[in-house]
Amino acid sequence: MNEATHNHGHHGDAHAPGEMEGHGSRKGYLIGFLLSVVLTAIPFWLVMTGTLSTQVTAIAIIALAVVQILVHTVCFLHVNTRSEGGWTLLAYAFAAVIVLIVISGSLWIMYHLNTNMMPVVQTGMGS
Amino acid sequence: MSNTAPEASAPVALDHEAPSFYVLDDHEHHHEPGSSTMLGFWIYLMSDALIFASLFATYGVLSTAYAGGPTPREIFELPLVAVNTAILLISSITYGFAMIAMQEGKLGGTRAWLALTGLLGIAFVGVELYEFSNLIAEGATPQRSAFLSAFFTLVATHGLHVTFGIIWLVVMLVQLGQRGLHPENQRRLMCLSMFWHFLDVIWIGVFTFVYLLGMLR
Numbered sequence: 001m002n003e004a005t006h007n008h009g010h011h012g013d014a015h016a017p018g019e020m021e022g023h024g025s026r027k028g029y030l031i032g033f034l035l036s037v038v039l040t041a042i043p044f045w046l047v048m049t050g051t052l053s054t055q056v057t058a059i060a061i062i063a064l065a066v067v068q069i070l071v072h073t074v075c076f077l078h079v080n081t082r083s084e085g086g087w088t089l090l091a092y093a094f095a096a097v098i099v100l101i102v103i104s105g106s107l108w109i110m111y112h113l114n115t116n117m118m119p120v121v122q123t124g125m126g127s
Numbered sequence: 128m129s130n131t132a133p134e135a136s137a138p139v140a141l142d143h144e145a146p147s148f149y150v151l152d153d154h155e156h157h158h159e160p161g162s163s164t165m166l167g168f169w170i171y172l173m174s175d176a177l178i179f180a181s182l183f184a185t186y187g188v189l190s191t192a193y194a195g196g197p198t199p200r201e202i203f204e205l206p207l208v209a210v211n212t213a214i215l216l217i218s219s220i221t222y223g224f225a226m227i228a229m230q231e232g233k234l235g236g237t238r239a240w241l242a243l244t245g246l247l248g249i250a251f252v253g254v255e256l257y258e259f260s261n262l263i264a265e266g267a268t269p270q271r272s273a274f275l276s277a278f279f280t281l282v283a284t285h286g287l288h289v290t291f292g293i294i295w296l297v298v299m300l301v302q303l304g305q306r307g308l309h310p311e312n313q314r315r316l317m318c319l320s321m322f323w324h325f326l327d328v329i330w331i332g333v334f335t336f337v338y339l340l341g342m343l344r
Contacts, residue, residue, distance in 0.1 A: 047342050061335055
């Protein structure tokens with residue numbers, strides 16, 4: 001299916017203009033779905049059972065979330081180097097950088113602001 | 128005038144050779160209407176991601192500002208969140224099947240999968256509203272603490288996006304019923320597909336950073 005939608009050199013009416021390169025096969029969607037079920041079930045199981053220590057659990061579920069976001073991006077959103085001549089991937093990477101700067105920068109600055117200016121510091125994760 | 132005519136035609140001939148730097152587009156020299164819609168919509172989604180980034184950052188900063196009120200561990204019900212996550216995940220795969228039915232030109236299949244996706248979306252919003260009403264009944268209202276303000280803002284913004292996705296989906300079902308799978312409708316369905324899967328990606332962030340990390344706190 002991926003190849004069929006890719007090689008449309010005949011201006012066929014069956015394809016929408018400006019179509020992104022292929023919209024996935026049944027197999028691609030199923031692989032993405034199975035992976036995301038596993039990647040969702042593990043963090044919920046870790047938190048609900050409390051198998052690991054708090055800090056290890058926190059690191060593990062954040063790592064699993066990042067992996068699951070990438071799985072969704074590739075399998076469901078079909079971001080790759082070919083779609084729209086690579087502009088989709090470029091916009092995605094740019095947005096990801098901005099998102100990381102906004103979130104980590106805010107947390108970093110406000111955490112230090114709290115440390116330096118609040119009489120009582122409540123640490124979230126370590127306690 | 129007569130001797131300038133050959134000179135004027137020379138640049139025109141060059142123009143036909145010029146666009147060869149566009150390697151990927153060498154088989155189509157004209158832009159069809161709507162050819163840039165997909166990329167434009169994608170850039171809208173990326174800007175929407177920035178809205179959610181600022182809401183996530185706000186929540187992250189305020190997530191321990193309880194003001195003596197309830198903590199995440201006291202008010203979050205993980206089984207309910209797990210159910211909602213499962214609903215949204217399943218709605219992603221049903222939308223995927225709708226896209227596959229569309230590629231195969233099956234109008235009935237497309238509409239059936241879309242309708243199922245819409246029902247799952249309604250179930251998701253319903254469970255979320257049930258959760259919100261429970262919280263508010265317990266006194267955990269947005270006014271109670273900065274933590275709860277940020278929580279309701281972030282989660283309800285996502286829920287509002289899902290609601291608008293459902294409205295869009297219903298409109299598409301009507302349009303498919305009236306006009307079938309013509310190229311414009313296919314393009315709209317692909318945009319909605321990106322929107323729907325994008326909301327699922329945002330939900331991964333919500334259930335990880337808000338609910339799961341909240342329970343560890």
